[in-house]
Every structure is written in C-alpha cells, then in structure tokens.
Amino acid sequence: MAAAAEVAAQPPVTAEVVGNAFVTQYYHILHLSPGLVHRFYQDVSKLGRPEEDGSMTITTTMQAINEKLLALNYGDFRSEIKSVDSQESFRGGINVLLTGYMTAKDNSGRYFAQSFFLAPQDRGYFVLNDMFRYLDSSPSYPAVVTEIVVLTSPEPVPENNVPASENKTPPAEEAVVGEVCNPSENGDVPIVEEEAPVAEVVDQVEDDTWMIVESSARVEELKHKALT
Template sequence: MNCFLPFFVMYFQTFRSKNLIAKMATAAKVKAFVEEYYRIPRDILILVFRFYKDSSKVSWLGEDGVMRNVTTMGAIYFHFLSLDAKKYDILSCYSQDSFDGGVLVLVIGCMTLKNDKTKMFKQSFFLAPQKEGFFVFNDVLMFFSDEETMNIHGGQTSDPLRTNLELISDQGIAMVPSLESNQEANWNNPKMSIIETSCYAVQNNAAYSSTVEDLDTSAFQGLNNLNRVDALEETSIFIKNLGKNTKVEELHEAFKRFGTIKPDGIYVKPAKEGRFFGFIEFESPISAQNAIQASFIKIRNRKIKIGERKRKN
C-alpha cells in the first residue's frame, strides 16, 4: 500500500493548489466588484443598478431608522434615485466564499450626505454567480456610530477613513487594488475619498417610502434590458453629435469618469453637413460598457450621444 502513498500525496497537493488558485481568482473578482461599485459616479444611476437583477433584494436603513426593502430593477432604480449620499470613503472590505459558488462581502466605510453630515455604514452583499462574474442577490446597509468603528479595529486611534481599500478574503490574502497614476493621490491622502460622487438630482423631495411604494408600473418600462451584466470584449465606443469646435481634451475630461482612456485613444472625424463623430478607446471593456450604458453626456450644453462601435467583419 505504501507504493500508492506518493500518488495520493501528489494528488492532494495538486487538488489543494487548484483550489487555492480558484479561491484567489474569486477574491480578485470581488475586489474588482467593490472597486467598480463604489467608484461609479452616483449621478449616472444606470451604471449603479446594473449590478442587480429583478431577483435582487435590497434592504437599506432610512433616515428615520426604518429598514426598507425593495426588489425588481424598477424599484431598485428609484431606490438609488432617492438617496442623499454625496460620496463614500471605504475603510475596509472582507469577503468569504459562500453557498453554491456565491460570495459574502462586508464593506465598512463612511457616507457623506448632501448636507455634509457623515455616517458610518456597514454594507453586506451576497454575490450570486452568473455566466460572467457575479450579480448582487442580497444588499443590506446599516449605519453605526464612530465608537463601533474603533472597536472593530481593536481600539486604534488613527483616522478610520483611510482610503487604501483592503480586500481580505477568507484565505487571509490582503489585496490592495492597483490604480492608474492619476488616481494614486486619492488613495495616499487620507483627506480625500477614493471616489467623489454626486447623487442624482431629485426634483421631487417626497419621502423615500412613497418614492418606492407608490410608483406606477409604467415607469419601469424599458428597464428590462438592464437585467444582465455582461463583460464586453470591445474597448471602444462610438460618439456623435460633436460640435465643430469640440476638442480632444474636452472629450478626455468628460469621458475619463468611465475609466482609463488609452493614449491617443480619442479620434474625431468630420461627417456630412458639417457634423462630427468620433471614437474613444478605453483600456478596459468594462469602461466602454459603462459609457455605452450612460447613453449620452453633455459638453458645453451639447448632448453627445454614445453607442457601441460596430466594426466591419
């Protein structure tokens, strides 16, 4: 029987290595999710709730201390529409493998409201697996006091709002996200947020509950195409309705919110009747998808339309 021992040892080591690699890959996906989720500008709501599906369940604690539950894409859309958050500072993030390939994620941070008041929050997600990565199946957010923050970190007296996001998985791997050079200052300066976002301007200041519960179902039409979060291979987008004097620098400044643009990745060409169109090439296909889902952007009060770039076969 001893002759089989080396085989079993080799098999066990191979299995353990493959299992570790799989877990590390999952941790990397969770890190990418957290970075994308909290970095997306909140004034572009369509990019936030694209992480959800009709089966998703969202439970957030309201200003009045009442936990409110919403589900379906339409209700989730108006949930984010009613938020009063201006920016988020992330303290730390923890993940753990869960049932049937899913991942449990806990995020601890600080939310700054439009009136400049701050609230510490804990947000937990259950990320359910799908063909391309994960989607948010459960989302629960609650607020807590600064004293609880100190207890979580063993009574440390340092600034709890440090901005070097750490993703700690159940394998004990601390992951610090890699950033583009123009973003490094935000992570190194504790007074700056990893994201600076503005909430969508709400014309109707009705109570949150009435916003979510008293909606007409017709308002949800046209949202069905948002039920999937597929990673696109295309890194370029098509833009049209450019002004004659639209500069490449203006386009770069306007579109960099969606992600890093490749060097010399902006092209502007003339069309018929003095109209102009162009292409913008990002480093990541996720950035291109973010821009496409925004559908348009304004530059000097001019509405620049965004679409997929269709390449000839």
C-alpha cells in the same frame, strides 16, 4: 492551442479579488452614474435600506431598486471605503462585507456598513442581496416581545393527608431527547463540487448584469485601488 493552455494555467480568481473589484466598481458608478447602479441587480434581487424609524425596507425588481436608489441621491455624496472582507459562499456565490464613511456636500459624514451576496451566473456575478445601515445613529427600533413560559412542578402533598397506598410518587417518564445527527462518522460534510464561475471585470455597465472577467490586468489594478 497555446492560448487555451495559457488560460488554463492561470489560477482562479479568489473571493478577495472579486470582492475588492466589485466594491471599487460599484461605488464608482453609484456616485458618478447612479442611474446605472440597478444593472448590478436582477428582478429577483433584494435591497435593504433603513427608514428614519430604524426599520429596514426591502425592495425587489430592478425597476423598484432603481427608483429607491435614485430617491436616496447617492450622487450628492462621496464614499471612503475603510474595509472590504469577502468570503466564498453557497454554490459559488461570494459574501462581501464592507465598512466606510460617506460624506455629503456640506462635509457632514456618517459611518456605514454594507453587505452583498454576489450570486454566480453564466458570466460572472450579480447582486442577489444587498443590506445597508448607518453606524453612527441610534434610532428607536421596533420592540420585539418574546413571551417566556416557565413550567414548574406541582407542590407536593403532605404525607399525613395521603393514604400510604397513594403516598408513593410514580417514577417520572424519561424525557425523549431529540436525536442529533452527525453528517458522517468521521465528521466530514459531503460537498457538491460545481464548476467555478468565470469572473470578469468591465469598465462600464452596458447590459442588465454586472460581470467580472478573469485573466485581465484590470483585476489586479482594481484590487490595488481597493486596497489603497
């Protein structure tokens, strides 16, 4: 009973703590054990990586994500994380946006940005969406062509060429304006409350999912490392 009361009294893990702990662990495994990184994902996950022409390739399923990450040879690089910003999102998920500097073995480096959406599961989170792009290059992106159609009024007919009975322009019909619906009169948006997922932090990835565990000194340790 005392142990249960102690756990209940502990404050919930914030999005900031989860994001910092996740980024620390993700990049530690990415560079030291790249063959295990795919375990942060599931088969429904989507991983986006840029090609040489600037287009973004989307990869899904754990097997394909593993092959894609191994082909990029992240084990030959090291990363310095510059910033981590985390935000609570839909249905208990967490958006994570980070920036960093990746250095190769020849000491050449590139700035990059990466975003994750951590989706909640029975225990902790898994990476549902992952988008990555380098910031110091300007590839030739595919052109996006948007056709713009301009509607103009017909030219007026001179009065001297039109009979008096036909000279009067009929009143224009009033435009139908789409209705804008407010969620409620007082501006409040109804929120469906859901049970907050339990987070935990693990030192090794032993199964096919990544989890963060709450009420552990490891959380504060990883948070401190991520911020220093």
